[in-house]
Amino acid sequence: MAGIKAFVDSCNGTLDSVPDRYMMPNEAADVSRYAVLPIVDVASESFERDLVDACSKYGMFGCISCSAQEPRHSHRGCDEVRSRFLQLAQRGQDAVLHRGDLHTRPLLHQHDAFEGREARVARPPPDVAQGRVPRSAPLARVPSQRDVGSEYARNIFKLGKRMLLVMSEGLGLRSNRLLEAFEDMVLLTRANFYPACPNPRQALGMEGHTDSGGLTFVLQDGVGGLQLKQGEDWYNVRPLEGMLVVNMGDLYQKLSNGRYKSILHRVMVNSKSSRLSVGAFLGPSLDAEISPIPELVSQESPAKYRSRTYRDYMHEVYTEHFSGKNVYVA
Numbered sequence: 001m002a003g004i005k006a007f008v009d010s011c012n013g014t015l016d017s018v019p020d021r022y023m024m025p026n027e028a029a030d031v032s033r034y035a036v037l038p039i040v041d042v043a044s045e046s047f048e049r050d051l052v053d054a055c056s057k058y059g060m061f062g063c064i065s066c067s068a069q070e071p072r073h074s075h076r077g078c079d080e081v082r083s084r085f086l087q088l089a090q091r092g093q094d095a096v097l098h099r100g101d102l103h104t105r106p107l108l109h110q111h112d113a114f115e116g117r118e119a120r121v122a123r124p125p126p127d128v129a130q131g132r133v134p135r136s137a138p139l140a141r142v143p144s145q146r147d148v149g150s151e152y153a154r155n156i157f158k159l160g161k162r163m164l165l166v167m168s169e170g171l172g173l174r175s176n177r178l179l180e181a182f183e184d185m186v187l188l189t190r191a192n193f194y195p196a197c198p199n200p201r202q203a204l205g206m207e208g209h210t211d212s213g214g215l216t217f218v219l220q221d222g223v224g225g226l227q228l229k230q231g232e233d234w235y236n237v238r239p240l241e242g243m244l245v246v247n248m249g250d251l252y253q254k255l256s257n258g259r260y261k262s263i264l265h266r267v268m269v270n271s272k273s274s275r276l277s278v279g280a281f282l283g284p285s286l287d288a289e290i291s292p293i294p295e296l297v298s299q300e301s302p303a304k305y306r307s308r309t310y311r312d313y314m315h316e317v318y319t320e321h322f323s324g325k326n327v328y329v330a
């Protein structure tokens, strides 16, 4: 099935209403509040403290790098990945992974997604296991030159691993505990292309959801549309040049027995311009067993989540429960 971009292109500018299958009425299309997003600077002295704070209290934060020597070090490769994905989007529908198919839902989100090749890292190398942090842990399978955004993927891997060491300590665990929790970590990049929409009140770029995996790094253009939910209200996430939006998936909420929070977010479309975002999802392999880390479970703090494989969890999310918050206290 051709995607939404191919469909919009085929209308040659005559599309003046939302087709039925994309119709997702939303009452709050014109939210004008902006979220106060915590900013974590990877080059700052307070990086560790700020990161743990953001993971425990917010579940989403802006990530920047203000190092004088190496500005935007961890964001290197962003421009490349953005333009490569845009070329893919322009070229047509053969790379389109259709959200409607993915979630086996009758209604379609108003965006197309393009997936980059998975990159993988095996168990942490011995020096990490012994508590020493290597400058850069080797990747078990480095994405090839042809892969979309390979430099970007490598940078995100490094950044993600550095964050996991800090996040472990933030839970009072050994620094390598979260990295050790899985045999394998997998990074999947996915670009989302959201065409301009004739009536933004009748469609959603992406429905409200929490990410199922570990850490998500979102690179977005200047258009905006990402929103997060705090309490009962939705807030816009302001797109800032050089800032990655990082959000916690359900995985670390479960592993941390609820101390780190995943966050509900969605994407609005607008009538003026299309939008491109690239998500890099750092998560476990499908066979990984997901359950609260035993050290964090006690009589005072019993396990809030039942154990199951990541495959089973994803199956539940995509088939039965894909609506709203998908963390179950079960």
Ligand SMILES: O=C(O)CCC(=O)C(=O)O
Pocket: 190, 192, 206, 211, 218, 220, 226, 265, 266, 267, 277, 279
């Ligand atoms: O497009 C965005 O800004 C967010 C995309 C997203 O939430 C996702 O791919 O899970």
Ligand SMILES: [Fe+2]
Pocket: 209, 210, 211, 216, 265
């Ligand atoms: Fe998401």
